[in-house]
Amino acid sequence: MSLLARGGAVLLLLLLAACGTEYPQNSLSPHSDFAETIHQLYVSIFWWTMFILAVVWIILAWVLVKFRAREGDEKPRQIRGHLGLEIGWTVGPALIVIAIAIPTIQAVFATQRPVSEDAMTIEVTGHRFWWEFHYPEQGITTANELVLPVDRPVNLRLGSPDVIHSFWVPKLGGKRDVNPTVAVREGEDPKYNWLFFTPQETGYFYGQCAEFCGESHAFMSMRVLVETEEDFQAWADRWRESPGALPPAGPEDPEDETELEMAGVPAQADEPDQLEIGDDDPLVAMGRDIFLNQATCLACHAIEGTSAQGDRGPNLTLFGERTTLASGILENNPENLAAWIKDPWAFKPAAAMPGVDYDMQGTAGYWPATALSDEQVRAVAAYLLSLK
């Protein structure tokens, strides 16, 4: 049984070693007030439990070795109990429970305290299988990469149109379920979960859906960018002056059936849509035309300032600034983006975007039976990446 103790010690060391390293979703490296509170509590419980574990294991190992049966042993004395000892090991654990409970209760209320006045509300919507972030104050909607100013309290309003998700960014501390918004009678407010914290350092944080939400649950990741107040404002301004924006004038007629004709329609050089982009990369122009006029990307996606105002899929404004695509599972580069557009289900099965290779049959009904060529896909990717 000394084997047991030795094995336990080795495994404990492994655990400690694992805790010491820095992985992006590590629970033990707090970067917000919220996470810091939890971390202190975690450390105290860790040492309490290690203490109890050590006591029990040492006694157990010692007893097993010391009192093993030997040749010629006398019958052991019958011991039926010991009132003092039994009271001791009832009261002792009870005191430890209280010692753990008091800081826990303090932490519960510290992590769920009333929202301060200056907190910025952000509406988080968990979709299958991506995240939507709406900033009502700024009028901004973005997806999968949440941008936050440092040292400013944020209050996340969590809701979902489909199943239960869970918003979790370990280093900022929060994990809270994103429950479906229950239909209510008129005049009533739906119930939401809220998560309130203050990021304390700028940085790039990983987050994840933590409640099983279906086939691609594991691929429902996200990033949080904590920026300085100035950077955050600059980002918000850039979003409003979306680089994808159209010139103020110019005919926009996305509803027109002829505009939505199948792919392969040659780009019309005199379309105003194609003229206003800073760089006149022809691939970008072609992609823009396909996105806005030929394929029906805009049925689901929105780009601020263009005719694309769909709200079923992620808002793609400033897409070129995002570091990841497909909700944090792929690095955002032209190759990955083209591969994603071509065949999203290769990366994220059952995603709402079925991809250009898919027939309309058997997939989400609103996807047009469009088949873009590889070059057209590259063009769309180039256009999206130019949005920054």
Added chain:
Amino acid sequence: MSQTAIKTDWDFPAFAGEGHHEVGFIRTYIFSTDHKMIAKQFLAMSLIFLALGGTLALLMRWQLAFPGQPLPGGGIFPDTMAPGGIILPEFYNSLVTMHGTFMIFFAIMPLLVGVFGNLLIPLQIGAGDMAFPKLNMLSFWLAVPAGFMMLASFFVEGGAAGAGWTAYAPLSADGEFTGVYLGQQLWLGSLFILGFSSIAGAVNYITTVINMRAPGMTWFRLPLTIWALFVTAILVLLAIPILAGALIMLLTDQTLGTAFFLPAEGGEPLLWQHLFWFFGHPEVYILILPAFGIVSEILANGARKPIFGYFAMVLAIIAIAFLGWIVWGHHMFMSGMNPLLGTTFMFTTMVIAVPSAIKVFNWLGTLWKGNIHFTVPFLHAAAFVSLFIIGGLSGIFMASTPVDIHIHDTYFIVAHLHYVLFGGSLFAIFAGITYWYPKMFGRLMNTTWNRIHFVGSFIFYNLAFFPMHGLGLEGMMRRLYDPTQYGWLAELQPWNVFITYAVFALIAFQVIFFLNFIISMWRGEDAGPNPWRANSLEWSIPSPPPHGNFERIPVVHRGAYEYSAPGWDEDFVLQNEPPSEEAVQ
């Protein structure tokens, strides 16, 4: 020994031992009403499902260690599960769901409750059979079709249920979300039928323990196994109907267009969580209380000493069972809860640590100054104590609401629940099977192979599950199909590969156990009536006991743990051994 006045002139109805008539093959082995045969039937069924659950775990571990690589021999799977041997995400989700479901409902629960309840209750209280033998038979024959129904769901269109063993609505309530329609409905129906099986068993156990104890078998002379099984039966009786109600609501959501749990039509998805966990937390104790009883029995036997603090042990069982009803909210700390309510659930949960600590320290007290014989059952029971404490202590992290924010739905939880259910329940089951095998089959299991099985299981079990704590703290989430899809998790992939190899080895050692189990039925050494030199009533009769168990209803003179009583030559005294002259004070 205090001599209590014992009524000995009981007028018993003719019990099955008398007027014993020949019964045919079918009545003996298939539609048997003999509690021992039903226990063996449950044992066979649940070991098969245990093996199946283990196989599903192997498939999952393969995918987690070697994502995208074809499974060796995976060609036998149809394209809807694993085309070319590569496990599809939806099939993986079915594997996760069904592994949990089979292990909890069709392996651990029937092993602890169905097998040991049926085997031990009449034998240890000195009864000829259960109070309702036919109801007992029905209990088994409801479990079998339920198991087949669950198994069949793999082969229907859309595959088996894939919404997790907790089947959270609305994911489970609308096939749109998972692509599983019939599979989820079969899952619901199967558990519903299994629930009737459990209720039939529970009614029987409660009635039998209350009414059919042999003369002199007072409540506080009962072996702790019986106390644990009795309290467990009460939990089953009260908890299963709640699950049944929730299952029916979910089934009608799926099939009849109701909207109990569908938010779009005003249903409340959180209601499912409340109902499920109001059943589910007592269920956790259904899966561990009988293990407590078995372990107490075997530790006292190994140490050749009375159980330390018998009365406190009984109270602790009752306290845990009671507290189990008021802690369900701790599964829902992330679901959105008023902090005051969360604090309440947190505190009731932590209070369970107190009776659990009493049990652990009383076990240590039992071993203290004992004369410890390292029999195979004892090894498993001692391993139980050392592993259960890990599962218990990791539970404190979860009970602490804010810490739970981090570890909820990560591999830390996976580690915790396997420490409780495998390190806890399953090691106790191994202890129990090896201990009572001779009573069931009249032969001993091969000790050498059993020791090899124990050492291998203990080592590889820890190697498989302990690193999961670390992975969880690093942020690896549960129900993850392909860990390498994330760059940072790919760096931790060697751990996943390591765990998978450990699981391979762990399963290989279980094969040894299964083979030993089967071969020993024919080849095992003859056990004799009392191979462990134990006190309780089942050891006073031949192994295996005849139909009707006792030739005469035994009269009980003392408690179940009178090991090393002074005044006796041996270090054990059967409970029904009449007091010897010199021992009476």
